[in-house]
Amino acid sequence: MPELPEVHGYKVYIDSTSLHKKITALDCRDKRLLKKPLVDFENALLGESLTETVRIGKYLFLKTTGPKILIMHFGMTGRPNYYKDPDDRPRFGHIVLTFENGFHLAFENKRKFGWWELVDDIEDYRKETNLSKDARELSLEEFKEALATRKTDIKKVLLDQSVSAGVGNWMADEILYQAQMHPKHKVKDLTEAQIKSIYDAMKHIIETAIEHDAHYADFPEDFLIHNRKEGATCYHTGVEIEKIKVGGRSTYFSPKWQKL
């Protein structure tokens, strides 16, 4: 379930395996994952190399030696997989790049919610799609500004990629747990201090998660993620974690710790 810290790891992985190698083949098993015709991807990638990657939230932009920039979005179940033997193509490796050294980069996507796109310019794309700056780089001022026009539940707003790119379902729950904020607290009712505590929690969680390579089991013991399941109890209060729906998503929180 790739959110910001996981996609950060994918970036590091691709940087260390797949840059500066000429692309000799592109195989796509399911064209629904492509936002443009296959031939456009062939024209943009074959004979070129990947040169540099830029991550904004859950979006990974791959610059090439050509004029086009490849975007990978991993959806809910995606990950990259670099391998040598063609027989090792992963079961859900629906798109595969082959490099001149004979290695392959598979775009694994079990549930096919991920996709590839081609664009000319990252900033243009970011503005066209209302994608916020990456949560890791967002300032408190920018975060406040993004919340200023919003009225609905804080959890819903945190999931909006135009607010703070990269926050997903587990991170939103973790942020609100650490900021001791009820997921249904209305954004219009938040005080400055509450906004700051949400912002601080977000930053702390992102950096902690990246430090631990998004390996949840290694996170500090006071993180909700260890108890983000039915029947578990809150680390701080010992009270049972509750599961509710907010904005159609499953939401776990501690009713005693996160008051409305």
Place this chain on the structure above:
DNA sequence: CACACTGTTCGCTC
């Protein structure tokens, strides 16, 4: 078997 899960996107209302 019916449903949960994950993130984005669409279509609609206001």
Place this chain on the structure above:
DNA sequence: CGAGCGAACAGTGT
């Protein structure tokens, strides 16, 4: 134009 809402999307896992 933009906020808000709910459904839709795919398909494996339970």
